Amino acid sequence: MLMNQTEEIYRAASPAEFFYRYREIAGFANPVRAMYQTIRELVENALDATDVHGIPPDVKITIRKADETQEFYQITVEDNGIGIPPNIVPNAFGKVLFSSKYAMRQSRGMYGLGVKMVVLYAQMTTGRPVEVITSKANFKRIYYFKLRIDVNKNEPVIIEAGSWRKTRDWHGTIVSVTIEGDWSRAKSRILEYINRTAIVLPYANITLVTPENEIIHYPRIVNTLPKPPVETNPHPHGIDLEILSGLAKNAGFNTIEELLIKSFQGIGDVTAKTILQNAGIDPSKKPSDLTNEELLALVNAIKAYDKFKPPSPKSLSPLGEEIIIAGLKRAYEPEFVTAVSRKPSAYSGHPFIVEVGLSYGGKTPIGEDKPVVLRYANKIPLLYDEASDMVVEVVRDEISWDHYMITFPAPILVLVHVCSTKVPFKGVGKESIADVPELRREVKLAVMEAARELKQYISKKMKEEEAKKKAESIAKYIPEVARSLAIILADESTLQSFKDNISVKLSHIVAKRTGVPLELIQSIVKSIEAEA
Amino acid sequence: MVSTIDASARSKALDIIKSSMRELIDQIERGEKPTLVMPKRTLTNTIYDYKHKMLLLGPELQKRSFTDVNEAKKFMQTLLMASIIYDALRNNEYPTIRDLYYRGKHSITYKSIDGKRVSENTWDEQRESDSVIRDLEVLLSVLREDLLILSKEKGKVVGNLVIRSGDDVIDLSKMGHGAYAIEPTPDLIEFVDIDAEYILVVEKDAVFQQLHRYGFWKKNKAILVTSAGQPDRATRRFVRRLSEEYNLPVYILADSDPYGFYIYSVFKAGSITLSYESERLATPTAKFIGVMMTDIFGDSIFRKIIKDREARKTLEEITPGITDLKPKTPYLSESERSNFIIKAKTRDLERAVELIGYRVAEVCIEEKDAKNKIKKKEGLTGYPWFATPQWVRELCIFFNTLSKLEIEAMASKGLKFLADKYIPEKISTGDWID
Numbered sequence: 001m002l003m004n005q006t007e008e009i010y011r012a013a014s015p016a017e018f019f020y021r022y023r024e025i026a027g028f029a030n031p032v033r034a035m036y037q038t039i040r041e042l043v044e045n046a047l048d049a050t051d052v053h054g055i056p057p058d059v060k061i062t063i064r065k066a067d068e069t070q071e072f073y074q075i076t077v078e079d080n081g082i083g084i085p086p087n088i089v090p091n092a093f094g095k096v097l098f099s100s101k102y103a104m105r106q107s108r109g110m111y112g113l114g115v116k117m118v119v120l121y122a123q124m125t126t127g128r129p130v131e132v133i134t135s136k137a138n139f140k141r142i143y144y145f146k147l148r149i150d151v152n153k154n155e156p157v158i159i160e161a162g163s164w165r166k167t168r169d170w171h172g173t174i175v176s177v178t179i180e181g182d183w184s185r186a187k188s189r190i191l192e193y194i195n196r197t198a199i200v201l202p203y204a205n206i207t208l209v210t211p212e213n214e215i216i217h218y219p220r221i222v223n224t225l226p227k228p229p230v231e232t233n234p235h236p237h238g239i240d241l242e243i244l245s246g247l248a249k250n251a252g253f254n255t256i257e258e259l260l261i262k263s264f265q266g267i268g269d270v271t272a273k274t275i276l277q278n279a280g281i282d283p284s285k286k287p288s289d290l291t292n293e294e295l296l297a298l299v300n301a302i303k304a305y306d307k308f309k310p311p312s313p314k315s316l317s318p319l320g321e322e323i324i325i326a327g328l329k330r331a332y333e334p335e336f337v338t339a340v341s342r343k344p345s346a347y348s349g350h351p352f353i354v355e356v357g358l359s360y361g362g363k364t365p366i367g368e369d370k371p372v373v374l375r376y377a378n379k380i381p382l383l384y385d386e387a388s389d390m391v392v393e394v395v396r397d398e399i400s401w402d403h404y405m406i407t408f409p410a411p412i413l414v415l416v417h418v419c420s421t422k423v424p425f426k427g428v429g430k431e432s433i434a435d436v437p438e439l440r441r442e443v444k445l446a447v448m449e450a451a452r453e454l455k456q457y458i459s460k461k462m463k464e465e466e467a468k469k470k471a472e473s474i475a476k477y478i479p480e481v482a483r484s485l486a487i488i489l490a491d492e493s494t495l496q497s498f499k500d501n502i503s504v505k506l507s508h509i510v511a512k513r514t515g516v517p518l519e520l521i522q523s524i525v526k527s528i529e530a531e532a
Numbered sequence: 533m534v535s536t537i538d539a540s541a542r543s544k545a546l547d548i549i550k551s552s553m554r555e556l557i558d559q560i561e562r563g564e565k566p567t568l569v570m571p572k573r574t575l576t577n578t579i580y581d582y583k584h585k586m587l588l589l590g591p592e593l594q595k596r597s598f599t600d601v602n603e604a605k606k607f608m609q610t611l612l613m614a615s616i617i618y619d620a621l622r623n624n625e626y627p628t629i630r631d632l633y634y635r636g637k638h639s640i641t642y643k644s645i646d647g648k649r650v651s652e653n654t655w656d657e658q659r660e661s662d663s664v665i666r667d668l669e670v671l672l673s674v675l676r677e678d679l680l681i682l683s684k685e686k687g688k689v690v691g692n693l694v695i696r697s698g699d700d701v702i703d704l705s706k707m708g709h710g711a712y713a714i715e716p717t718p719d720l721i722e723f724v725d726i727d728a729e730y731i732l733v734v735e736k737d738a739v740f741q742q743l744h745r746y747g748f749w750k751k752n753k754a755i756l757v758t759s760a761g762q763p764d765r766a767t768r769r770f771v772r773r774l775s776e777e778y779n780l781p782v783y784i785l786a787d788s789d790p791y792g793f794y795i796y797s798v799f800k801a802g803s804i805t806l807s808y809e810s811e812r813l814a815t816p817t818a819k820f821i822g823v824m825m826t827d828i829f830g831d832s833i834f835r836k837i838i839k840d841r842e843a844r845k846t847l848e849e850i851t852p853g854i855t856d857l858k859p860k861t862p863y864l865s866e867s868e869r870s871n872f873i874i875k876a877k878t879r880d881l882e883r884a885v886e887l888i889g890y891r892v893a894e895v896c897i898e899e900k901d902a903k904n905k906i907k908k909k910e911g912l913t914g915y916p917w918f919a920t921p922q923w924v925r926e927l928c929i930f931f932n933t934l935s936k937l938e939i940e941a942m943a944s945k946g947l948k949f950l951a952d953k954y955i956p957e958k959i960s961t962g963d964w965i966d
Contacts, residue, residue, distance in 0.1 A: 468645045470601050476642045477608035480654065481566075481598065484608075484615035488553045505560050506598070513565060513599040520645065527643035 017151050018096075023124075026117045027429060031071065034121055035181030036189050039063075041114035042077035042175055043197065044380060047204070048108050049081025049173060051379075052317070054228045056220060057081075057204035061194070065211045066178045072126050073183060073211065076176040083136035083171045086143040086163070093119055093130055093175075094149045094156020105315045106229040106419050108380050116149065118177055123148055125180035129159050137171040183211055189383065191216065196374060196381035199327040200319055200417065222326045226317045233265045235311035236302045237349025238422065244295055248287035256290060256298075257283035266309045275301050311351040313344030315421050319379065324357035324415060332413065335361030338453045340446045347438040352420035354439070356446040360454055364411040370396040371410075376417040377425070377433060384431035391416045391433050394443045404455040405462075414450070416443060471516035475524040478506045535698040537720050538680070542621050545679045548672050549618050553611075565599040568610060570671040571808060578807040580916040585816035587802035587917075589670070596667075606664070610671070612636050612654055613664045617679050626682045633661040670808045677717045677765065687714035687767030688737070690744055691755035693774075696722040704755075709745060711758075718770040726778055729753040732955070733771060733818075735761065735786035735795055739939045739950075748951045755780070763798055765806075768813040771799065775815050782815050783959060788823035789876070789936035790883035793918075793926070796820045797887075801917050819964040821955065823937055825929040828869060830862035833932050834925045843895045847928070850891060850914075853921040860963075863954060864945070872941035876934045878905050888927040889914030896931035922965045 023029070027037035043059060050057035058080040066074040084092055096116045119130045135142040146160035187210070194208050198218035203225050208216040234243075253259040260272040267275070276283045279301035281294055290298070324339035339357040346352065357374075365372045373395050375382040386392050395414050406412060418433060426434040433439070482502040490498035507525055511518040556566045571577070572592040579590045598607045616635045620627045627635065633655070641651045655661050669676055676683075688711035693704040697715055701724060704712050715721065732754045734740045740758035743749070749756040755774065759767045775782045784799055786792030800818040802810025826834075838844040838854060847854050864872065876884075881902060885893050890912045897903050918927075930936070943950050958964060 472645050473601055474599055474604040476640060476650075476652075477598075477604055480608050480640060481611050484611035485553055485557060487615040488549060488618045489557060502557070502560060505563070506566075509560065509563060509565055510599055512563075524642050524645075528640060 017154070023117065023121060026114070028117060028121045031125075031180050031182040032186045032189070034125075034179060035073065035075075035183065035186040036193065037114075038075055038118045038121070038177065038179055038181075039077075039190055040193060040380075041118050042075065042177075043194075044108035045115055045175070046077050046079035046081060046173070047201070047379070049079050049083070051201075051203070051225055052105075052107055052228055053082050054225060055081060056223070056225055057201065057206075059204060060207045060209070062209040063183065063211050064209075065183075066126070066128075070126075071180055071182055072128075072178055073181040074176060074178045075181075076174060078172065078174040080170075080172040083139070083173055084132075084134045085136065086134070086145075086161075089132055089134065089143065089145050090147055090156035090158055093132060093145070094147050096120075096149070096154055105231045106317050106378055106421055108378055115175070118179070119147075119149055120151070122177040122179045123151075126178045128178040131174075131176040133174040135166060135171050139171070140166055142166050142170070193381060193383060194218070195331070196376075196383070197379075199331045199374065199415070200324065200376055200379050200381070202323060202326040202330060221330055222323060224322065226319050226323060229317040230314040232312050232315040233263055234421075235346070235349040235351070236260075236264045236267060236305070236308055238311070239264075239299065239302065239349070241296055241299050244299055245292075248290055248295065251287065253287050255284045256281060256287050259287050265312055271305075271307070275305055278304070310344075311346045311349055311421075313351045313353065316344060316351055316353050316419050318353045318355055318419055319417055321355075324355060324417070328357050328359040328413075328415065332359045332364040333362040334359040334364050334411075336454060336457045338450050340449045342442050342446045345438060345442050347424070347436050350420050350422040350424075352418060352423075352439060352442070354442040354446045355417040355419070356443075356450045357415035357417075358447075358450040358454055359413045359415070360457075361411050364413050366409050366411050367413070369408045371401065371406075372413040374413065374415040375433065376415065377423040377430075378419050379417070382431050382433070385426070385429060386432070388426060389432035390426075390435040390440055391418070391443055393435075394440060395447055398444055399447055399451060401451070404451040405458045406454075412454075414447060416447070418443070467514055467516050468520065471510060471514040471521060472524055474510050474514070475507070475521045476528065478503055478510065478521075478525050479528045482506060535720075537722070538698065541678065541717070541720060542624070542680060545674065546618065546621050548674055549614055549621075549679075552672055553614060556611075565597045566607075567598070568596040568607065568671055570594055570596070570667060573666060573670055573808060575804065578804055580801065582916070585801060585917065586810040586814040587804060587807040588810055589808045606667075609636075609655055609660065609664045610667055613661065613668055617668070617681065621680060626680055628682050628684075629662055629665060629676075630658065632665065632681065633658040636661055666806070666808075675719075675765070675769075675809060675812060677719060677769070680717065682716040683764060683766065685713040685716060685766070686760050686764045687757065687770065688712065688740065688760070689714055689755060689757045689770065691749045692727040692753065693723070693755055694725040696724055705750075709741075711740075711744065714757075714766050714770045716766045718766050718773060721770070721773075723774065723777060726755075726774075727753065728755045728778075728780060730781045730783060730959070731755045731757060731771060731775055733757045733759060733763075733782060733784045733799065734939070735759060735784070735792060736939050737761075739785070739943055742943055742947055743951055746947055746951050748955075751951075752956060759795070759799075762795060765809065765813060768799060768815070771818075772813060772815045775817060782818040783821045783955075783964065784818055785822055785939060785955070786820070787936065787938045788825055788828060789938075790880050790887055790927075790930070792823075793820070793887060793923075794883065797915070797917060819966050821958045821964040823939055823942055824963075824965070825926045825933075826860040827863045827954075828873065828935070828937055829929050829933060831857070831860040831925065831929075833929050837896055837928060837932065846891055846895050847924055850889065851919045851921050851924055854924055857921050857925060863942075868945060872944065873933075873935040873937050876930065876936050880936060881906050881931075881934070882909055884927055884930055885909040885912055885914075887914055887918045888923060889919075892924055892927055893931050896928040897934075898932060899934060902931075902934055920965070926965070 028034040046059045047057055060078045062076040064074045066072040122128055129146045129148040132145045141163040143163045148157050150157050198206050202222040203220055205220045206218040247263055257272045260267050273283055279297040281298060318341050321339035321341050325337050328337045337359050341355045342353060344351050344353050373392050375389060375391050424434040424436045426432045482499045485502055486495050486499035507521045511521045559566045571589045572594040577590040577592040579588055581588045596603045596607050598604055613636060616632055636654055639651045639653050644650045665676055689704060690707050690711045691704055695702050737758050737760040744756060757771060771782060784796045786795050799815055802814040885906050890910050893906055
């Protein structure tokens with residue numbers, strides 16, 4: 001019943017109106033969540049404009065109380081990204097579902113939808129328009145826009161626009177919105193979000209200025225960026241009827257064969273002909289002439305074809321072990337840290353890579369009975385819905401931590417990063433990862449690989465500790481033994497030198513026998529002599 | 533003032549300690565792990581030497597290395613003790629084992645590898661320091677008395693004997709009602725003159741005094757000794773020296789119960805915990821003259837028991853010759869017996885099983901209750917030096933009657949009986965257990 005109603009409204013309303021009414025789906029259910037979501041959307045856009053294009057990100061977030069009586073906040077996010085061409089700006093911020101490109105590349109925001117929700121939410125709660133300042137690197141001018149969305153028409157309304165000459169070599173985008181929020185309750189979640197983002201982005205400068213004028217700054221500590229993703233055609237196994245129909249109608253190819261070859265990765269002449277033959281379609285047919293039945297047959301033929309190469313991982317941008325380790329080191333100053341970046345893998349035509357970081361000891365938070373888990377999808381931290389997340393389930397329930405010499409409570413944290421052209425999220429909130437067997441397997445293998453390294457470290461450490469304990473339990477008696485021998489064998493005048501000589505020689509013997517550094521033995525011996 | 537003999541004992545002991553410790557220094561100078569090698573002082577390395585009839589330490593050696601984690605503390609304690617004893621010797625002191633315990637007890641405080649201040653004592657209980665003294669005795673192959681370590685004087689002696697103790701000459705026949713307390717260093721005693729036929733060692737001090745006042749030793753030309761209970765080292769060493777140097781027979785008079793029997797065995801064969809001292813402390817020729825179970829009950833009970841073929845066979849397996857024992861008549865009448873004997877307690881029973889083994893008890897005990905009480909001792913085979921026909925007979929009667937008797941009971945029958953009949957008669961007729 002509800003479903004039918006929803007469909008009806010969807011048909012009748014513009015996309016903007018739809019999202020306006022169903023804002024909780026996009027994470028704007030209440031002022032707390034909305035404030036967090038706003039920051040997220042703007043920060044993620046900022047990051048997509050930078051590291052994805054090989055620019056080390058400088059991101060500054062400013063939150064300012066915008067009204068004395070009401071809980072209105074102006075949120076401004078500035079980046080040093082590629083900037084937005086001025087002709088694109090109105091639609092990019094003012095038309096829902098504007099983005100129609102269909103190339104595959106790992107990025108944070110998928111549909112360019114989030115920022116429009118922010119604009120809509122701002123309009124709804126404070127009525128204030130979005131302000132955008134942007135410039136690309138090769139531009140001589142900086143462009144300025146103030147706009148809102150006409151909800152009924154799903155069109156941008158430009159309230160103000162302008163430009164001025166660039167006086168310095170700046171490129172990037174500054175977006176500013178004013179929304180109703182609840183800083184006191186959203187604060188901890190937002191700080192956590194920024195902190196977690198900084199963990200996987202040690203190559204970024206991130207600054208947050210809070211309404212209290214507190215400055216939280218994560219400086220760049222690593223100068224290498226993850227390899228940016230390369231746009232690729234989608235893998236045939238990743239498509240469905242909707243996508244294929246869209247391509248057939250709009251892409252402007254002369255024949256269906258050409259469409260297949262040019263729109264997908266891994267399809268050449270021979271493969272295209274075979275698939276079309278299997279689907280019973282004439283390769284020279286115009287794509288727009290295909291009937292719905294033919295399109296469905298084609299989708300099925302593609303799905304049934306099992307000789308495609310796996311999807312290309314070039315469209316992915318994993319963090320890499322070095323970056324994960326650097327991030328964890330800064331966050332927790334652990335006594336042991338390791339990272340594992342698995343080889344690319346795929347599910348349903350979507351390439352993915354699982355990366356795991358493991359932090360142990362130091363300031364690593366204590367896991368009471370299981371490790372603390374930090375989840376990331378395409379470099380975005382996932383903070384909500386932990387209980388239903390497949391990754392959490394694997395780390396907590398499928399790994400026998402006692403096999404890896406961990407006894408809880410223990411200071412151990414596992415970071416899991418899943419990157420994919422299509423991360424399989426559970427539900428619309430995009431806060432937890434769904435249980436996909438191929439992905440589950442990779443997560444488990446990655447965690448186990450990291451855990452094995454931890455085990456090696458712990459067992460080596462234990463052996464060293466044992467040797468030290470052993471040495472200590474002997475060394476502590478050296479002064480007493482030396483003194484006793486001196487009393488028996490030395491004269492009064494030579495007592496001290498005799499004793500010192502024996503003490504030094506015994507220290508050498510104990511060091512040699514236990515394999516523990518001489519300095520350690522001597523420090524124990526000295527600590528006793530100082531006492532006496 | 534230190535006597536001449538004392539002074540020479542000191543310098544000898546100092547040399548022994550020095551040369552032993554010099555070996556360690558040599559090892560350390562060569563960069564080797566310092567190691568003390570000494571006979572193993574454990575029950576498994578305690579053996580009964582049938583030829584010399586005494587308990588001795590076996591051939592097993594114990595290596596105590598400083599770099600062995602499990603031995604490091606003991607090593608330190610051994611050297612610490614050696615240094616305290618050395619120091620006492622040099623300063624003309626006479627420490628007791630308790631003194632030594634206190635002198636060596638102090639705390640070692642160090643900063644451990646995890647940065648904490650840790651404190652531990654060189655030793656906590658006297659048990660630990662005593663154990664190290666025993667280690668030093670076997671390591672240096674000397675008795676503690678040779679190291680001028682004193683213990684409480686317990687043993688007493690009277691008789692026609694003149695000794696030199698320190699720089700004084702003492703006539704032990706002129707002690708009045710008192711007696712000479714055997715000094716803790718009996719090796720420093722010089723025997724000057726003696727006129728005696730045998731040595732009589734009495735377990736009980738009270739009985740010793742009665743016999744002394746009665747003039748027993750004068751009448752019988754005996755040296756009268758008491759250990760006043762469990763014999764200490766000095767008393768054992770004194771008895772041993774006297775009997776050995778003048779070839780005198782030694783007779784032991786103790787209670788008729790497993791504890792009395794064991795006191796005799798300590799005099800004769802040595803003790804299990806101090807088996808390394810037996811060679812110098814044990815008197816293998818010592819004889820047990822009483823009180824014997826057969827002095828109380830005669831041997832009719834035993835003869836009745838071994839009429840049973842199975843019982844006889846079992847006892848013969850333990851030691852052949854039980855059927856060849858000389859018959860015995862009791863010294864006590866039926867009514868005296870019922871007046872004097874005491875009922876054996878559970879611990880007497882258990883001790884008896886330890887001496888003679890479980891199988892003798894099983895054959896001889898009739899009372900069900902008593903049998904149950906010793907069940908937990910099943911499997912014990914007894915001490916080899918008790919496995920003789922005479923001891924089997926004695927303990928068999930004990931198990932059967934569940935009775936014991938103190939020497940005082942014999943004195944109650946009349947001191948005259950004890951001094952003029954019982955002891956002399958038993959000695960002259962050879963009614964003893966060897």
